[in-house]
Amino acid sequence: MTIPGAAELRARIAVRRRDFVVDIALDLAPGETVAVMGRSGAGKSTLLGALAGLTPLDEGEISVDGRVLDRAPRLRTAPMERGIVLLGQEARLFPHLTARENVAFGPRSAGVPASVARSLADEWLDRVGLPGTGDRRPARLSGGEQQRVAVARALAAEPRVVLLDEPLVALDAVTASEIRAMLLERLAGVTTVAVTHDAIDAAALADRLVIVERGRVTQEGPVREVLSVPATDVAARIAGLERLEGVARGGAFVRGQLRLESTDATSLALARTEGMALAAVFPASAVRLGEGTPALVSHLEPTPTGVRVVTDHGAAEVPPAEAASIRPGDTVLVSIAAERVRFAAAS
Template identity: 80%
Template structure:
């Protein structure tokens, strides 16, 4: 059993849907306000270099027309800096940003104002104008671009219906729930027919049921719209994106089709994002060894491990696939309740077991951690 690389980036050209069309963000005559108008999706190419105190963000990014790319990583890894640079809110220290070949930023000579990039940013806060109705919020972009008020308002009502809020045009933000406000924010963004949409964890402040509803709505409404989505939730990435980038300390450490990256993480950060355990050790005698812990593998895997004897490796597995035994080398460090059982952390790995199995266990107890060979994957330790 051997490790794998990030794989070939998977790009799925999704069919453009009526209403998810492209134009500019900000005052322009090139805004398609008719929710049924089709326009070609844009291609985004960028190399974002931004110097930060602890490290330099240095991220190359290419998004095909109509593709959605998810960006994941630990807090502070540079994800929001990337979005800020794409949106024009954070100046580049190096690199270049272009949409359909039009250079928006090129450090240090060129910098396009955020309002004239054709890029919209949707964040955790809907940021609706509190004194305007939902209809006027959605109509704001087209009206600022010179579209007649009656046309912009009619289009706004169409967009509100498309995001699941028919008849809500006269309500102000204070009369809407958090989920409803996010729906209006999506309608407002798409009514301006942006070239590129940036999502900065727009679902994080919502309850699970509302987040699920908004996620489904985003998947439908953003089909055919070039999108970059920053999220901490692998569910969002799997539901919304074609490709996934893992970012660590300002660098891309893994890239590929979403399901491929989540199934075969190449780093500890990627493993944690995928909900997998990452246990470091080394190949020894055809097995994976960590202190007194020894994980056997299949015959083919054993031969592969024998070929890399002494090489640092990581065992990747699901905590729910591991089992606890008694009286072997792993020492319990702590126990944590989960919605489905108890997470038992030891110096020989992590196990999630039913409450009855964990009954009587305490920090300091000796246990055995068993993982079936077919449930473990070994990769080079990074």
Template identity: 65%
Template sequence: MTALQGRVVVAREHFVVDVALEVAAGETVAVMGPSGAGKSTLLQALAGLVPLGGGEISVDGRVVDRVSSPRVQVAPMHRGIVLLGQDARLFPHLSVRENVAFGPRSAGVAARVARASADEWVARVGLPGAGDRMPHELSGGESQRVAVARALAASPKAVLLDEPLVALDPDTAAGIRRMLREQLDGVTTVAVTHDAADAIALADRLLVIEAGRVTQSGPVRDVLGEPASDFVASIGGVNRLVGVADGGDWVAGEVRLASADAASRALAAVDGAPLAAVFRPGDVRLVGGERAGADAWAVTVTDLEQTLSGVRVRTGVGVVDVPLADAGGLAVGGTVRVRIDPGTVRFVAVD
């Protein structure tokens, strides 16, 4: 059953956001895209905070927003949708318990019942006994936990997450991510994130938006593993180089790559077919001297970036992760030779 469905059309300054979305009951869909691609606009339109320029939104089969006649525009508080962002936005004058009880009480639930339920929700998100605390006494991570409890205590039909972990330190974010995975199980959710770890941990499917349009969608690992754009390749941590099939290999200029993957070889069987070669930076090896054979190619170093484990070498043909011990002598503008094992290369069709 589809719980959240619609087509969102909203004019932005430089482009029009035009996104079709279907989320099954209990499903979590992650949304990723470059900054300014329209992700937050999508969520705000679903929540009723940004007016539609076109399209229609329905929740559990009930139309809550429609531009065409007969016009429908249900107020945000009556859509059954809650939006959680980077700022928890707790009511500063209310205790944790009263913040969480606010939604049920507004819906007519008796104060005693709502407060008892609030204490249960506060415990469920990892803050047992915190009901009497005030928002100013909470850390950023604790505030986000309370915000999740407040949202879910209202029994929403759908939850929208707009990068709720982006302002948290890594350890705190990891804890909140685990809590979200547990508490959102079975809750219809759309989660905007910039972190592939969030998408993998929380979502069933991934929707990629670039310049207001969906450029790729599907199961999270499938999308990240077969990137259809440079942006998806970057968040998936892989190189994506566009070339053509030639003699069963991938070719671009003087660079020729082979793949040991059967599906990749099948794609490369049609000479001239556009292909993208996908491989991880850590699978590329620097070679030189006697080891630099015909299967190695020369690249120019365009940038050097220190990493925790070594140096990331950016070149005109992909990115190479080099252990610190092998990074001596590398310089921007210099030329190095590289090689990659065919067993670590896959080919992806290019539209």
């Protein structure tokens, strides 16, 4: 069976939206997977639409292995002729076709004889964990099975580049975990751009992470590096961390009355540069209430395991009983253990 080839993707897309311009440059090495994350409405789906040929460029250029697909304003290659497939939140299988015929659609469209295409389809169904399901129509498949068929259909078309638009978001946690593991295996060596809201997906699937805010890239780098030292508040929320900005004073981070220390060697080196703008990053679980620096409570947020008490010095995650007597506008004392804090240069 032919495995999709690894291709180099180079793109600079500029698309004008009502309130801002999505202006993003992406360069992917052959076989690289890049995750794209950001708030809803930041421009992630616009990026995928442009790469897939569904959204025209106002400016920019897209090329795969040196072949220019789009160059605004005159050159635009049709979606079916790009060698790029988009796998979205919905499987969008042809309801009147069996799973086998759905998967065989791409090869048959490319001129592969029907018998060969069907044989390839059965092989791909085996590869995505659905042996013996070729005769079933989508209505007889579960949501997770339909998404597996969609993956098989996408890869059977032998794409040069695969685009993932949150394909796990509509699945339950167990099924999403299974599909994530399958994607990790089947997309190995395939050039992939994966849009997701889930840091777990980014860490599991991607080599590199790009953070997009209001149509612009605000941070990019190795996934774990970006998630461990987020450069913006948006990136911090994605990573599940708190981020405060302050300055280096006396080998520590200072923000108003709040003084934080760190045991991390890189952080300590930064903090020795007196007056340097710093960002302090830490998990909300590291924040303790009841002693330390006064902080003003802005609001409380329920979580699956307790309550986030959000203050002007970051948020603390506490049990419901501990938050029961706290109200917005209250002043609480906060402290953060030095071993849980990291510093980074702030822009």
